[in-house]
Amino acid sequence: GGIITQTPKFLIGQEGQKLTLKCQQNFNHDTMYWYRQDSGKGLRLIYYSITENDLQKGDLSEGYDASREKKSSFSLTVTSAQKNEMAVFLCASSRQGADTQYFGPGTRLLVL
Amino acid sequence: QQKVQQSPESLSVPEGGMASLNCTSSDRNFQYFWWYRQHSGEGPKALMSIFSDGDKKEGRFTAHLNKASLHVSLHIRDSQPSDSALYFCAVSPMNYNQGKLIFGQGTKLSIKP
Secondary structure, three states: OOOEEEEOOEEEEOOOOOEEEEEEEOOOOOEEEEEEEOOOOOEEEEEEEOOOOOOEEOOOOOOEEEEEEEOOEEEEEEOOOOHHHOOEEEEEEEOOOOOOOEEOOOEEEEEO | OOOEEEEOOEEEEEOOOOEEEEEEEOOOOEEEEEEEEEOOOOOOEEEEEEOOOEEEEEOOEEEEEEOOOOEEEEEEOOOOHHHOEEEEEEEEEOOOOOOOOEEOOOEEEEEEO
């Protein structure tokens, strides 16, 4: 089996601040994803990457940047944190395309 | 318009009872279905996938797919308190290798002891 690690577990920032979330996977999966989940709600896709150095925008990409530095890691940057985007950010990976996705435990973002 | 509709929004079932969750795809290009479960404070975890018409059973969980109506249901028999969670339906396009999963809004299931 494998595991997805997300850091940090909690991220507290000031409004307007640039903040970075990190994700690592050891499944050797090609595809990685970033989702945002508002409290008790569904998952909204921010960015995904089908291979190293590839980036694809999801439905919620505005206000975010992403970087796939290597196959095992995928970073998400909140370019200017806003109070209305306090949420849990979930990273996932899959072998390819629309295959089963494996999720990390999430990073909870709090904007003051 | 939401590509994936789940119902009900929330559901309460007594311990030992049967829980039934529903999901419909609104796009005939999206016919492959997954069920995911998310316990509070954790990431979602895949329960099962179903791609063909009919039933698929895994332990206490049974999924039923009707491709003609693009409707899938998940039935949990002998519900346990540990089944209390948020359940997501997800769909993928028939062009399996190039698409991505589209998630529904979830059904919150509560099992009452």
